[in-house]
Amino acid sequence: MITVLGATGNTGRRVARTLLEAGEAVRAVGRDAARLRAAVPGAEHVVAGADDAAALAAAFAGADAAYVLSPFEATAPGYLEQQRRLGEAVAAALRAARVPRVVALSSLGADVEEDTGFLLSLRAQERRLAALDADVLLLRPGMFFEAFLPAVPAMREHGVHVDSIDPDVALPMVATADVADAAAAELLGPARAGVREVLGPRDLTLAAAVAALGPHLGVPGLRYVRLPQEQVRALLTAAGLPADVVDLQLRMHAAFSAGTVRPRAGRGPATSSPTTIEEWARAACGPAPAAAAVRGSRPAGA
Numbered sequence: 001m002i003t004v005l006g007a008t009g010n011t012g013r014r015v016a017r018t019l020l021e022a023g024e025a026v027r028a029v030g031r032d033a034a035r036l037r038a039a040v041p042g043a044e045h046v047v048a049g050a051d052d053a054a055a056l057a058a059a060f061a062g063a064d065a066a067y068v069l070s071p072f073e074a075t076a077p078g079y080l081e082q083q084r085r086l087g088e089a090v091a092a093a094l095r096a097a098r099v100p101r102v103v104a105l106s107s108l109g110a111d112v113e114e115d116t117g118f119l120l121s122l123r124a125q126e127r128r129l130a131a132l133d134a135d136v137l138l139l140r141p142g143m144f145f146e147a148f149l150p151a152v153p154a155m156r157e158h159g160v161h162v163d164s165i166d167p168d169v170a171l172p173m174v175a176t177a178d179v180a181d182a183a184a185a186e187l188l189g190p191a192r193a194g195v196r197e198v199l200g201p202r203d204l205t206l207a208a209a210v211a212a213l214g215p216h217l218g219v220p221g222l223r224y225v226r227l228p229q230e231q232v233r234a235l236l237t238a239a240g241l242p243a244d245v246v247d248l249q250l251r252m253h254a255a256f257s258a259g260t261v262r263p264r265a266g267r268g269p270a271t272s273s274p275t276t277i278e279e280w281a282r283a284a285c286g287p288a289p290a291a292a293a294v295r296g297s298r299p300a301g302a
Contacts, residue, residue, distance in 0.1 A: 117252030142172025
């Protein structure tokens with residue numbers, strides 16, 4: 001039996017389905033029974049909140065292995081405190097259930113001590129999991145392609161993508177499907193502990209990534225514009241994000257620009273994954289609208 005947290009999400013759903021297809025018994029955990037039934041038919045379904053250590057311990061009971069993560073909820077104020085509660089609940093539940101093998105979703109940059117914004121919570125969780133009496137394999141992917149999805153409407157409307165990351169810094173970027181496949185492969189293979197980086201097929205600057213997305217969004221001239229941090233802060237605040245979340249995002253992006261968040265193992269067959277940004281965009285972004293539908297005025301500063 002393998003327990004999968006976040007079984008209705010991007011990675012958890014694919015991990016659970018892949019395990020089922022391989023003949024494994026799967027206990028799928030999520031917050032909504034109907035969504036669990038739709039996402040992973042054939043699994044055992046358990047409804048549990050990510051902060052409910054007792055319910056999670058029951059979901060882990062008797063499991064030979066588990067796939068774990070902390071839900072990312074960017075609109076919740078007090079982000080780091082919330083992530084602490086979630087992380088402690090997961091670690092306590094794994095300890096109580098004595099799960100012998102854990103594959104955990106983390107991130108590049110979780111090895112850095114400070115000033116990495118959102119990634120600080122993942123560093124803390126890696127430490128909690130390392131204290132378990134279990135084989136713990138930490139998955140550290142690069143930036144998800146899916147991080148571009150919230151900006152797709154604005155990119156189509158304005159013809160630009162704006163952010164505060166240095167346009168000349170190349171970053172590992174990866175599809176969540178490839179991360180899920182790496183997790184499933186680890187769970188289906190021999191148990192091991194340590195770190196596995198998942199980096200995508202090639203590093204990309206934001207300028208190159210945005211240019212690659214353009215044709216698939218119906219905006220062939222799509223370009224990236226770097227704005228000053230305070231201008232991005234104002235845009236994110238106007239979009240309704242809490243002040244602490246905005247600050248964490250800007251700090252993470254500053255760490256990207258400084259080269260602080262980077263692979264440690266180096267790129268090779270063990271760390272590269274197959275899905276290109278063009279392949280991902282064709283599948284994820286939907287059909288490109290007519291050219292007239294994506295014309296619009298450019299935002300200030302672009």
